[in-house]
Amino acid sequence: MVRIFFGIILGILLVPLAGVLWLYYGKVPVAVADPPLPDEREITGLALSARIDRELIPHPPIDADEHTFIAGAHVYSEKCAVCHGYHGKPSPIGENMFPSAPPLWEKHHSGSVVGVSDDPPGETYWKVANGIRLTGMPDFKTQLTNTEIWQVSVLLANADKPLPPVALSILRGEAVSTGPALGAPATTGPIPPAANNPGDR
Ligand code: HEC
Numbered sequence: 001m002v003r004i005f006f007g008i009i010l011g012i013l014l015v016p017l018a019g020v021l022w023l024y025y026g027k028v029p030v031a032v033a034d035p036p037l038p039d040e041r042e043i044t045g046l047a048l049s050a051r052i053d054r055e056l057i058p059h060p061p062i063d064a065d066e067h068t069f070i071a072g073a074h075v076y077s078e079k080c081a082v083c084h085g086y087h088g089k090p091s092p093i094g095e096n097m098f099p100s101a102p103p104l105w106e107k108h109h110s111g112s113v114v115g116v117s118d119d120p121p122g123e124t125y126w127k128v129a130n131g132i133r134l135t136g137m138p139d140f141k142t143q144l145t146n147t148e149i150w151q152v153s154v155l156l157a158n159a160d161k162p163l164p165p166v167a168l169s170i171l172r173g174e175a176v177s178t179g180p181a182l183g184a185p186a187t188t189g190p191i192p193p194a195a196n197n198p199g200d201r
Contacts, residue, residue, distance in 0.1 A: 032098040041099075048132065057122045062150050064157075066164045072155030073163075073170035075148045079140065080104070084115075087171040097136045104156055105171065117160040124153040 022028065029035060062068055077086070083101040085091035094101030104115035116124055128149050131139030140149060155167070169175040 032096060034098075044134075052123055052126045055126060056120070057125060058120070060121045060125070060150050060154050062147065062154060064154050066167075068151050069155050069158070069163055069167040070170070071148070072151035072153075073167040075144060075152040076104075076155065077170050077173060079144065080152065081171075081173065083136070086173040087168065089173065099135050101136065105159060107160075112160055114159040116156050117158065119157065121150070121153045121157040124156050125149055128153060 029037060076084075081091065083091055083094040083097070084104045085094060085101075085106075087105040090103050090106075091101065094103070102115065107114050127137065128144075129139060129141045129146075131137050144152075155163075163171070166175070
């Protein structure tokens with residue numbers, strides 16, 4: 001009886017001790033290029049999608065029209081392209097993160113899905129508003145207005161469809177983005193001086 005009791009206590013102490021030893025000496029993957037822990041993606045993915053399912057807003061409060069796409073493209077080039085890349089130009093920063101920031105304008109290897117065009121806009125809205133912890137995906141609810149978050153989310157949900165040429169050139173980083181300017185603080189982006197825009201006045 002005493003032996004069994006002793007065994008149980010030892011077991012209870014050994015498990016956390018083994019955990020601590022592993023943290024100190026176990027070569028735990030902490031560098032970006034280290035392999036993921038077993039089932040890491042599956043476990044975190046399950047928790048994330050369960051939370052989003054509970055809080056999903058099913059219908060965007062804005063239309064998927066030209067105005068939304070152009071406004072969303074401004075938001076994207078100002079706030080997202082640094083990690084997720086411009087249209088046709090992958091981001092060296094995003095590629096070298098763990099987890100990496102997926103390119104949102106690239107076709108998936110199989111099928112016709114582009115970026116997150118297979119996700120409902122409400123799911124992307126949740127991710128942009130709340131961010132994804134321990135991944136480097138920031139939350140934008142204090143940097144963008146609610147409307148701007150919807151604009152970029154609806155745009156990304158339509159990434160597999162033909163987009164207005166103006167939106168495309170902003171997404172390629174060709175057009176000088178004057179946005180988002182739709183409610184964002186004026187100090188967040190490089191606002192070109194008026195003198196750089198000949199023909200402005
Ligand atoms: C600092 C870098 C960074 C910035 C800036 C950033 N993201 Fe992310 N984003 C990430 C990373 C890293 C992930 C991968 C998260 C993961 O694997 O769970 C991610 C994931 C996402 C996802 C989920 C992709 C998927 O396959 O499910 C969406 C959608 C997204 N970001 C949209 C945006 C939008 C829109 C913006 C701009 C408003 C933005 N991100 C800005 C780093 C960034």
